[in-house]
Every structure is written in structure tokens, then in C-alpha cells.
Amino acid sequence: MSFPMILPPPSPALSPVCPHQRHVGKALPPEMVTRLYNGMKALDLPGKGQRPSDGISREQFTVSMSHLLKGSSEEKSLVVLKMISATEEPVKAGEVQKFAQDLVGAVVHVLHHRKLLRGWEGQAVPDANPRIRELAAQLLSEVKLQGGRKPAGPQWQDCACDRAVVEDWVFRVPHVASFLSVVIHRGLALMPSSLDLATLVPQRQVAQGREFESLLDVPSLVYINSHLPAELRHRWRLLFASELHGHSFAQLLGHIVHQGPCVTLLEDHDGHVFGGFASCSWEVKPQFQGDSRCFLFSISPQMAVFTHTGYNNxxxxxxxxQQTIPNGLAKNGKSILDVDPEAQALLEISGRTLHSHGLREASAE
Incomplete structure (x- = not known):
């Protein structure tokens, strides 16, 4: 197998360069090239002493690629730790956050550069995209520090993350391995990938002449799609957009009823973006519907998913x-009108009053 030999930069440059520039081109941001170089160069090969070198040996390249693409979480963490910091472990949580941000940014960059956006090409450009930071922050929130603590507060950035913490993070957060696969397979374009990109970026289907810029960009799209049932991740078809179809509730009903599972996305007057996944077709009726696969989510100002609590159905x-029962659209975990602020937001998003507010049953004291 041939491979591009990654060499260190001539001083005073900070990013390594690849002699086979035509092979890699600008598919990878220099920050990720630097991290890959550091991870490969620092890899200890069993039975072979480390000798000073300005380059990366074939063995280092092959073993590091094998670890990152096909290795166990323990093997992946060996390379990831060196990609995070060239110093000896443990690393700081703030360094893990910066790695996660560079990793997400590299994936977005690769997908744009290689034209792998599957109908989402017109969405926000990857440069200085705040949602890259939001998805990176969500990945970091999955880190369990020593003692099982979660990163919280401004002081968490100095918390130590040893190899066990990083290994646990790589094991429990599949996005880390998936994103590394995109960076290597699609960025370096070294070998065929078993990763189906449709599981990350679904095909976007919009009627000809009805194109518009979605509230979703690549990081938020990847995040939401990863939480859908596996059979629904490959293709999304636009049903309704207020920009195209207006703000009539009746128009909304005409486009979404009996259309199968769907994702609803909203933006409020403060720029907060949120929504929910409906696991089955919407039907107009005075009963609750759906099942435990439904969930609510937030995109901005932070990414989060809120799944079924088990409190009710x-x-x-x-x-x-209807004149005597509540009207509207909602997805809810407890009470449709009183308990869940996300559900109330779905009813109030248009700024209209809750006409059925006075029709609720009195709560028991």
C-alpha cells in the first residue's frame, strides 16, 4: 500500500507538510494535519527503539492508521492522546475540548471540500461556524472525569484526563471514531471506507426550484441524524417550510399529516433553534400519539437531546x-401545557396566545 509520507515543517512554520500535496491538497485543515503527524510520530512500536527522525516511518504510519480505523478503544486512545498533546499523559480537559473542536471542524471541511454534502451544499460555510464549537462541546460533555464527574464550570478545563478517561470517552462516544474515519478515508483519501456517509449526512430532497437555506448546517445535521432510528438516516425529504409555504397552520397540516416519521425544526425570536422527532405519521385527532422513540432536541445555543422519561405516553x-379541547402541535414528556417549557415553546413560537389555556382541567392540590 502506498501512502503519503508526512514530514515536519521547516522552521519557523507550525504545520507539517505533505510532499504528495496533490494527493491530499486542501482536503484537511492544517490543524488536523499537525495532530495526525504528532499522533503518528509519537507512536511507540513494540520491539523497536525510537530513533531521532524528522519523518514518520512506514511502520508508524501503518500501525497508527490501523489503531485509529480498526483498533480497539484502547488502541485508538493511544494515538488520540498524542493527537491531543505531545506531552506525556494525562492531558487537560481543555485540551480535549480543543481536539474535539478541531476534529469536528476537519469533518465539516472534508465534506465541503470533497463535495460529499448530498444536497446540503447551500448551507452555512464551515469557517468560523459556531455550531462546530457547539457540537464539540456536546462531545466533550460525554467525558467522564476521574470519579465519574462530568465537566462543569469554568474550572473544569484544568481537570486531568488520563488515558483511562480518554479511552472511556472514545469507547462511549461513537462520533469520535466516525469522525476520525472521515478525516482519514475522505481527507487523506487513502483507502476505501466501510463507513456509510449517509449515516452521517442524509440525502436532502427538495422539489426543483424550491431550494432555500435550512436552519440546519452540517454539524447540527450530523448530530440530529445520529439520534434517528437507523432506517431513517439515509434520506430526508422536505415537507414544509414557512419560508416556502407561509405561516398558516392549516397549510402546515396539509403538508405533514400522514407523511411518515418527521423532524420538526423551529427558530424563535431570540435565535434559539430547537425541535423534535416524531416517530410516526402525524394525525389530526384529540389523542396523544407516537411512541418512546420520539425525542426533543436543541441545536442552539447548545446541542442536546431529550428522550422519553417514562412518566407517561x-x-x-x-x-x-376544536372548540372544547386543546388545539395545536406539541411533543411532550409530561403535561402538554403546564409542565414542559419545550412543549409550551412549540405552541407559543408564533407569538400567538394559547386559546385553549382556560380549557385545561384544574390541577389537584
């Missing part, structure tokens, strides 16, 4: 034209 609700 109030998953989905859609009603219209």
Missing part, C-alpha cells in the same frame, strides 16, 4: 378546529 399531539 404523551409523545405527540396534533389537533385543529
Amino acid at each position: 404523551h409523545f405527540m399531539y396534533l389537533n385543529h378546529g
Whole structure:
């Protein structure tokens, strides 16, 4: 197998260069090239003493690629730790955060550069995209520090993350391995990949002449798609957009009823982006519908998913034209009107009053 020999930069440059520049081109940001170089160069090969070298040997390249692509979480963490910091472990949580941000940024860059966006090409450009930082922060929130603590507060950046912490993070957060696969297979373009990109970026289907810029960009799209049932991750079809179809609730009903599972996305007047996944077709009726696969999510100002609590079966609700029972669309974990602020936001997003507010049953004291 041939491979591009990655060499260190001539002083005073900070990023390594690749002699086979035509092979890699600008597919990878220099920050990620630097991290790959550091991870390969620092890899200890069993039975072979380390000798000073300005380059990376074939053995170092092959073993590091094998670890990152096909290795166990223990093997992956060996290379990831050196990609995070060239110093001896442990690393700091702040360094893990910067690695996660560079990793997400590299994936977005690769997908744009290689034209692998599957119908999402018109969305926000990757440079200085705040949602790269938001997805990186979400990945970091999955880190369990020593003692099982979660990163929290401004002081967490100095918390130590040893090899066991990084290994646990790599094991429990599949996005880390998937993103590394995209960087190597699609960025370096070294070998065929078993990773189906459709599981990351679904095909976007919009009627000809009806293109518009979605509220979703690549990081948020990848995040939401990863939480859908596996059979629904390959293709998304636009049903309704207020920019195209107007703000009529009746128009919304006409486009989403009996169309199968769907993702609903909203933006409020403060720029917060959120929504929910409906696991089955919407039906207009005065009963709750759906199942435990439904979930709510937030995209901005932070990425998070809120799954079924088990409190009740109030998953989905859609009603219209009734005089004595609540009207509207909602996805909810407890009470459709009182308990869950996300559900209330779905009813109030248009700025209209809750006409059914006075029709609720009185709560028991």
C-alpha cells in the first residue's frame, strides 16, 4: 500500500507538510494535519527503539492508521492522546475540548471540500461556524472525569484526563471514531471506507426550484441524524417550510399529516433553534400519539437531546378546529401545557396566545 509520507515543517512554520500535496491538497485543515503527524510520530512500536527522525516511518504510519480505523478503544486512545498533546499523559480537559473542536471542524471541511454534502451544499460555510464549537462541546460533555464527574464550570478545563478517561470517552462516544474515519478515508483519501456517509449526512430532497437555506448546517445535521432510528438516516425529504409555504397552520397540516416519521425544526425570536422527532405519521385527532422513540432536541445555543422519561405516553399531539379541547402541535414528556417549557415553546413560537389555556382541567392540590 502506498501512502503519503508526512514530514515536519521547516522552521519557523507550525504545520507539517505533505510532499504528495496533490494527493491530499486542501482536503484537511492544517490543524488536523499537525495532530495526525504528532499522533503518528509519537507512536511507540513494540520491539523497536525510537530513533531521532524528522519523518514518520512506514511502520508508524501503518500501525497508527490501523489503531485509529480498526483498533480497539484502547488502541485508538493511544494515538488520540498524542493527537491531543505531545506531552506525556494525562492531558487537560481543555485540551480535549480543543481536539474535539478541531476534529469536528476537519469533518465539516472534508465534506465541503470533497463535495460529499448530498444536497446540503447551500448551507452555512464551515469557517468560523459556531455550531462546530457547539457540537464539540456536546462531545466533550460525554467525558467522564476521574470519579465519574462530568465537566462543569469554568474550572473544569484544568481537570486531568488520563488515558483511562480518554479511552472511556472514545469507547462511549461513537462520533469520535466516525469522525476520525472521515478525516482519514475522505481527507487523506487513502483507502476505501466501510463507513456509510449517509449515516452521517442524509440525502436532502427538495422539489426543483424550491431550494432555500435550512436552519440546519452540517454539524447540527450530523448530530440530529445520529439520534434517528437507523432506517431513517439515509434520506430526508422536505415537507414544509414557512419560508416556502407561509405561516398558516392549516397549510402546515396539509403538508405533514400522514407523511411518515418527521423532524420538526423551529427558530424563535431570540435565535434559539430547537425541535423534535416524531416517530410516526402525524394525525389530526384529540389523542396523544407516537411512541418512546420520539425525542426533543436543541441545536442552539447548545446541542442536546431529550428522550422519553417514562412518566407517561404523551409523545405527540396534533389537533385543529376544536372548540372544547386543546388545539395545536406539541411533543411532550409530561403535561402538554403546564409542565414542559419545550412543549409550551412549540405552541407559543408564533407569538400567538394559547386559546385553549382556560380549557385545561384544574390541577389537584
